[in-house]
Amino acid sequence: MASDILELRWSVYSDGYELIESDPPDNWPKDSPNFSIKPKKPTGNITEYSVVDNPGLFRTFIELIKQNPGGYCDTDKALSFASKYGLLVSRNGEENLIDWTHSSETMFRAFDIWDAAKNRNMKLLKHYIELKEEQIDLYIPMYPNPRDTEYGFSLLKSHDSLIKWPKNEIEAAYHIIPFLMEKNLGDSLNAGIFTNEYNTGTEFRVKPKNLISALWLQFGLSVSRIEIFRKCEDIDCSTYFDNRKKKRRYEKRFCSSTCRKRSERRNKAK
Numbered sequence: 249m250a251s252d253i254l255e256l257r258w259s260v261y262s263d264g265y266e267l268i269e270s271d272p273p274d275n276w277p278k279d280s281p282n283f284s285i286k287p288k289k290p291t292g293n294i295t296e297y298s299v300v301d302n303p304g305l306f307r308t309f310i311e312l313i314k315q316n317p318g319g320y321c322d323t324d325k326a327l328s329f330a331s332k333y334g335l336l337v338s339r340n341g342e343e344n345l346i347d348w349t350h351s352s353e354t355m356f357r358a359f360d361i362w363d364a365a366k367n368r369n370m371k372l373l374k375h376y377i378e379l380k381e382e383q384i385d386l387y388i389p390m391y392p393n394p395r396d397t398e399y400g401f402s403l404l405k406s407h408d409s410l411i412k413w414p415k416n417e418i419e420a421a422y423h424i425i426p427f428l429m430e431k432n433l434g435d436s437l438n439a440g441i442f443t444n445e446y447n448t449g450t451e452f453r454v455k456p457k458n459l460i461s462a463l464w465l466q467f468g469l470s471v472s473r474i475e476i477f478r479k480c481e482d483i484d485c486s487t488y489f490d491n492r493k494k495k496r497r498y499e500k501r502f503c504s505s506t507c508r509k510r511s512e513r514r515n516k517a518k
């Protein structure tokens with residue numbers, strides 16, 4: 249399984265996280281409301297978890313912006329995300345929610361573009377992508393639209409990835425997605441040969457340096473093969489899980505038998 253080669257243990261502060269009012273980044277309109285997110289007790293206890301155990305976590309992250317695209321991320325959801333999974337870039341410190349908003353927005357749009365390409369939704373694709381003679385232009389609306397422009401960039405015909413020029417917006421979408429990944433991952437992946445956990449051999453591993461890189465990689469892996477993630481139908485859980493491991497149809501609806509039983513009890517009680 250491809251995600252076996254991924255490895256990241258990330259930290260969460262046991263005492264939780266809080267929002268504090270903060271200035272927007274430089275060159276943003278000064279009146280843009282903004283918060284930072286930080287651990288309540290930066291000297292408190294930390295627990296660690298393995299990001300790879302939750303291969304659909306990027307979809308939970310996308311939910312921060314999904315109901316309000318182009319706007320500010322949902323602060324309650326951001327807080328609960330941090331309390332469960334930690335900060336995006338640093339293990340401690342303070343992170344600007346405008347940066348969270350942009351990361352969630354970009355990933356949501358990348359997913360939307362992929363989904364539109366898969367479903368051959370030309371109308372939606374043309375909303376995002378303009379295929380020109382010598383370049384592909386991408387437009388994504390971004391909070392708070394600094395300088396009244398959308399976030400956009402152009403993929404030039406001379407770029408390495410454009411071995412074969414796309415015929416239409418669907419093909420162009422499959423060039424845009426790796427390009428968005430490349431821009432967002434930067435140099436935050438550490439790939440190489442590492443000692444295995446039993447000291448009995450070596451193996452190839454990709455180790456993202458932080459949570460946001462791991463999320464981009466999860467997104468990339470999930471769209472680079474058949475969609476396998478599904479949201480647990482137990483309303484108290486709603487975690488995305490890898491449903492290839494489940495054999496029976498009723499099992500595929502829940503991440504665990506605990507959730508299945510809890511959900512069955514709830515339905516009976518109705």
Ligand SMILES: [Zn+2]
Nearest residue numbers: 480485503507
């Ligand atoms: Zn569940």
